Amino acid sequence: MPNRIITIAKQTFKAAFNNKATLALTLLLGLSLCLATYVGWQNYKTQNNQRLHYKELVRAQWLAKPDKHPHRMAHYGYLAFREKHELSFFDFGIESFAGVSIFLEAHKQNTVNFSEAGFSNGMLRFGEISVAMVLQLLVPLLIFFMGYNSISAERESGTLKILLCQNVSWKQLLWGKTLGIIGVCLSIFLPLILLTILLWASLSHWQISADSSLRLLVLIFSYAVYFFIVAALTVLVSAFVRSSKAALITLLSCWIFFMVIMPRITQAVGVKIHPSPAKIEFADAIASDISKQGDSHNPDDPHYAAIKDSLLQMYGVDDVKKLPFNYGGYIMAEGEKITSKIYSNHQKTLNKTFEKQNEITTVAGFFNPYLALKHISMALTASDFNTFVDFQNQAEAYRYQLAQKMNKLQIEKISNIAPGENEKPLAISKKNWAEQPDFNYRFGKLHTVISNELLVLCALSFWLLTTIFLLQYATRWIKTIL
Amino acid sequence: MKQYIYQLEFKLFFRNSPAWIGIIVLLVTGFAGLYFGKTFIARQLAVIEKAAVLQKKNTLNNIDHFGKDIGLFFFHNKFSVVNTPDPWSAFANGQRDVNPYLISVTMLGLEGQLYDTDINNPVSLLMGNMDLSFVFIFLFPLVIIAFTYNLLSEQQESGVWSLLKSQTGKSFTIIRRKFSIRVVVIIGVAIVLFMVAKFYLNLPVDLTFLAVFALTILYLFFWFAVSFFFISLNKSSNFNASAMVAVWVLICIVIPASLNLFLTRKYPIPEALQNVINQREGYHEKWDMAKEVTMKPFFEHYPQLKKYPFPQEKTFSWFWYYAMQQMGDDQALESRLAIQHKLESRQHFTQTVALFFPPIQTQLGINKMAGSDLDNHLDFQHAVRKYHEQIRLHFYPNIFLNQGVNDTDIKNYKPEKYIRQQVPSVWVNLLSIMLFASILMVISIFNFRKANRF
Numbered sequence: 001m002p003n004r005i006i007t008i009a010k011q012t013f014k015a016a017f018n019n020k021a022t023l024a025l026t027l028l029l030g031l032s033l034c035l036a037t038y039v040g041w042q043n044y045k046t047q048n049n050q051r052l053h054y055k056e057l058v059r060a061q062w063l064a065k066p067d068k069h070p071h072r073m074a075h076y077g078y079l080a081f082r083e084k085h086e087l088s089f090f091d092f093g094i095e096s097f098a099g100v101s102i103f104l105e106a107h108k109q110n111t112v113n114f115s116e117a118g119f120s121n122g123m124l125r126f127g128e129i130s131v132a133m134v135l136q137l138l139v140p141l142l143i144f145f146m147g148y149n150s151i152s153a154e155r156e157s158g159t160l161k162i163l164l165c166q167n168v169s170w171k172q173l174l175w176g177k178t179l180g181i182i183g184v185c186l187s188i189f190l191p192l193i194l195l196t197i198l199l200w201a202s203l204s205h206w207q208i209s210a211d212s213s214l215r216l217l218v219l220i221f222s223y224a225v226y227f228f229i230v231a232a233l234t235v236l237v238s239a240f241v242r243s244s245k246a247a248l249i250t251l252l253s254c255w256i257f258f259m260v261i262m263p264r265i266t267q268a269v270g271v272k273i274h275p276s277p278a279k280i281e282f283a284d285a286i287a288s289d290i291s292k293q294g295d296s297h298n299p300d301d302p303h304y305a306a307i308k309d310s311l312l313q314m315y316g317v318d319d320v321k322k323l324p325f326n327y328g329g330y331i332m333a334e335g336e337k338i339t340s341k342i343y344s345n346h347q348k349t350l351n352k353t354f355e356k357q358n359e360i361t362t363v364a365g366f367f368n369p370y371l372a373l374k375h376i377s378m379a380l381t382a383s384d385f386n387t388f389v390d391f392q393n394q395a396e397a398y399r400y401q402l403a404q405k406m407n408k409l410q411i412e413k414i415s416n417i418a419p420g421e422n423e424k425p426l427a428i429s430k431k432n433w434a435e436q437p438d439f440n441y442r443f444g445k446l447h448t449v450i451s452n453e454l455l456v457l458c459a460l461s462f463w464l465l466t467t468i469f470l471l472q473y474a475t476r477w478i479k480t481i482l
Numbered sequence: 483m484k485q486y487i488y489q490l491e492f493k494l495f496f497r498n499s500p501a502w503i504g505i506i507v508l509l510v511t512g513f514a515g516l517y518f519g520k521t522f523i524a525r526q527l528a529v530i531e532k533a534a535v536l537q538k539k540n541t542l543n544n545i546d547h548f549g550k551d552i553g554l555f556f557f558h559n560k561f562s563v564v565n566t567p568d569p570w571s572a573f574a575n576g577q578r579d580v581n582p583y584l585i586s587v588t589m590l591g592l593e594g595q596l597y598d599t600d601i602n603n604p605v606s607l608l609m610g611n612m613d614l615s616f617v618f619i620f621l622f623p624l625v626i627i628a629f630t631y632n633l634l635s636e637q638q639e640s641g642v643w644s645l646l647k648s649q650t651g652k653s654f655t656i657i658r659r660k661f662s663i664r665v666v667v668i669i670g671v672a673i674v675l676f677m678v679a680k681f682y683l684n685l686p687v688d689l690t691f692l693a694v695f696a697l698t699i700l701y702l703f704f705w706f707a708v709s710f711f712f713i714s715l716n717k718s719s720n721f722n723a724s725a726m727v728a729v730w731v732l733i734c735i736v737i738p739a740s741l742n743l744f745l746t747r748k749y750p751i752p753e754a755l756q757n758v759i760n761q762r763e764g765y766h767e768k769w770d771m772a773k774e775v776t777m778k779p780f781f782e783h784y785p786q787l788k789k790y791p792f793p794q795e796k797t798f799s800w801f802w803y804y805a806m807q808q809m810g811d812d813q814a815l816e817s818r819l820a821i822q823h824k825l826e827s828r829q830h831f832t833q834t835v836a837l838f839f840p841p842i843q844t845q846l847g848i849n850k851m852a853g854s855d856l857d858n859h860l861d862f863q864h865a866v867r868k869y870h871e872q873i874r875l876h877f878y879p880n881i882f883l884n885q886g887v888n889d890t891d892i893k894n895y896k897p898e899k900y901i902r903q904q905v906p907s908v909w910v911n912l913l914s915i916m917l918f919a920s921i922l923m924v925i926s927i928f929n930f931r932k933a934n935r936f
Binding site for chain 1: 612628739
């Protein structure tokens, strides 16, 4: 029995390539895939090299700073750059819309700035061509053009009846056609996978990490599942609909609705239901929380006055200048602790809001396999929202550590008696700067990605099971003659 | 008689359900686009209103906290400049989601503050906004394709064509008639949407209205011309549908997306990162240098400030501090101009390629008219620069003379509004689209004649 399926699949595969239009389309798609791969790879290299170059420059400048007061260094701060994951050349995801560099300084949390979108003149709104975009948007279109008449043409020409009379079951027919179409897809997808592996290996300087390999494996598998779903749906539509023309129109309408309109609408609805604050509102909420907690700039502030009193009592002195450590540094460390905590809480709430906005699109994956795959693809290539948030968190953790390190140096090494207006400022040796490590972003591991994306993975599996079920059991509702 | 035939054709057209589905889809998505577009801009307007209240509140707070030290007060106090949305930006949101519409700056170095983004959800930015211009640019063409792809082929495939042809003799007239009905319906839907937009978005009926309307209608004509061209090839319905959708996918998605990638590759902007580094270094290194290194170029930049006494002997003075900040901006000048130059190259490249692709041309034209494009944002940034300079020069004397904050007019400051001075023109956009539509029409008519079928 499976032999028949294979025979039909082979037949479909051959017929597809005998059709000049399909052949032309397939070649065109293959070509644009190669182009997308090449340009994506080149883009990755230039942008990543740029960031690495400035990362080194920033480090060198940090180390070259002369002897000075540690608080000056805390304000001099550090510039962190968001590195790209080596798989991101495959899927750009939110790369162009998320900022690239963030300035890390004491007392102040900055935004991640300089996204490519900020320099774009509206062209970006049409999207960016990447391997993922071709595979997600254009390959389904190819599948539609190949498969819209897979059953309906047989019906229209009368061969369907003959086939069914020759002991071929509906089930075999549907499976055979689906597999045949997938065969065509794979014939362009497989060489591409090899190319991807090659490029990716060269991007990682031939030092392939186990995590990336696993990511790539899951990625390939997800795309294969997606193609299967699309091919099966195409064949099913062709079997159910009255004519080839109706099948083509239905499939094209679905393509437009699911891939062009729906993503925008779901996201717009998400933003509407869960509005996020503007920057000034966000900053204002933080400021009012901080003033509730205590204001380190205000000498009469009760919170800091209490600290001062307890310190004076503990060390048995009557003036902060007589304390055995730098009082200013101590207060600053306390202030940094309070403000960072408040800021982080607000940032967490904000990210929760963003996640809720995105959730509508995520859940829509159960209605739209394209959205499910898009999410998975971005997550696996580390060009998704979660990775961006993770970068923000790591940068903030680094900022806090840097500020507190400088405060500690001030507490321990700076005299407690401030110099007069005309005296030399206090300073410590530049040797201390090297103690501050460089900022390096660490990508999350595959298992965290998987656990984050459990919902969309479910959505894709749901689609896989649904289409298998339909291929197996839909036959009872299909009519041979309409 | 002629009128009667048209009535009949209208009836015939509206009798099939795809016609109604197409019209309803356009109206529903159009209204959705209007709703989401307006909500998006309404939110920005609300924030702008709030900014005025917050600026006042924060200034009073700052006077409370730092009022005794004027230099410290201006270290903290922020001044906002807002890019007030044009009513048309609800029609075409453009880049207003990516670029900040409210920039708050202190008197310190500007280059370190000017590029701060608003906080936004990158996934929303990726998916893009849903506004009415999206419906016009992406969805209208598809409905035009759906309405016209089988205009001739269906008659042929069902065998009605030879009958029709034998009865009238003027077969081209039949095609023209069927075609013009579809044009009238689509343009009618477009006009309805424009009317609703006019009242819902409070759009003034002026030259801008006329320009956007003309641009949109011309763009729709371009798509009619495309479909007319495919009809003139006299191929099957399936071929027509596939080919026209392929054209749509190519010029609405694939080509712009490829060009965009090419653009970022051809004109990368590492200068942006260089600029931050230059500004930071230009200011911070001055702490460890003789004051002369800062003050000499500062007084060269602002000779008029020389008259204020500079406290040379003091280790720290706000005079020196603000001059150091200025050095950050001055030393970033070169990289700043480099960014500007790169952006101009990008703009030039885009405008050139847009000449050949009506969807890009229309989108850019509408965004330009709506004041939601990159140029508008750059003009806004320029306005922020000017305002920042004005504020600095206004308050420097108070700081350098160490006067009290209460002696200044700081309490009267409200957020500065940037409103664009001149309405841009879209002649080039209009002409290039018209040219393409005309060329296609001429070729199609030529095809019809050559085949001598009519």
